[in-house]
Amino acid sequence: MDGLLSKLKKIRLVITDVDGVLTDGGLYYTEDGMVMKRFNVKDGMGTLLLREQKIKCGIISTDKSSIITKRAERLKLDFVYTEIWDKKSQMLELCKQYEISSDNVAFIGDDVNDLDIIKSVGFSACPRDAVDKVAEIVDSVCTKNGGQGAFREFADLILSAHKK
Numbered sequence: 001m002d003g004l005l006s007k008l009k010k011i012r013l014v015i016t017d018v019d020g021v022l023t024d025g026g027l028y029y030t031e032d033g034m035v036m037k038r039f040n041v042k043d044g045m046g047t048l049l050l051r052e053q054k055i056k057c058g059i060i061s062t063d064k065s066s067i068i069t070k071r072a073e074r075l076k077l078d079f080v081y082t083e084i085w086d087k088k089s090q091m092l093e094l095c096k097q098y099e100i101s102s103d104n105v106a107f108i109g110d111d112v113n114d115l116d117i118i119k120s121v122g123f124s125a126c127p128r129d130a131v132d133k134v135a136e137i138v139d140s141v142c143t144k145n146g147g148q149g150a151f152r153e154f155a156d157l158i159l160s161a162h163k164k
Contacts, residue, residue, distance in 0.1 A: 012054075058094075106124070125157070127146035129146055
């Protein structure tokens with residue numbers, strides 16, 4: 001536990017995936033072809049609490065969706081990158097921008113396209129319903145599923161360590 005606490009105390013930047021983390025991974029289509037995503041307000045509060053503690057917070061997603069951009073704007077996130085397949089490279093660019101090390105970065109993701117960034121950050125987590133390949137290598141598996149408060153659980157873990 002001391003090793004985990006040490007990792008968590010170093011976190012200065014939090015990155016999240018969207019589909020399967022901030023949402024349940026489902027896509028809702030209307031007859032007109034409109035796609036909708038469902039977000040959890042508790043996860044949104046988690047981003048606010050992190051930013052109140054001067055921890056930068058944002059999104060890197062492979063999906064290109066105006067819904068993601070709207071959600072990021074509403075939450076006043078520090079950054080949002082969509083249509084990014086090389087999440088590790090984007091994270092390293094953020095490290096340069098914010099003058100921090102990858103050890104100062106926490107990431108939560110749920111699928112195989114997140115494996116490279118998960119292996120490269122200081123602290124990693126996934127929702128309970130993440131794919132096995134992800135769950136096997138992260139530092140922490142949340143008790144909640146994606147879209148059901150997993151991001152808030154992840155944020156609270158980081159915030160708790162910063163208060164100790």
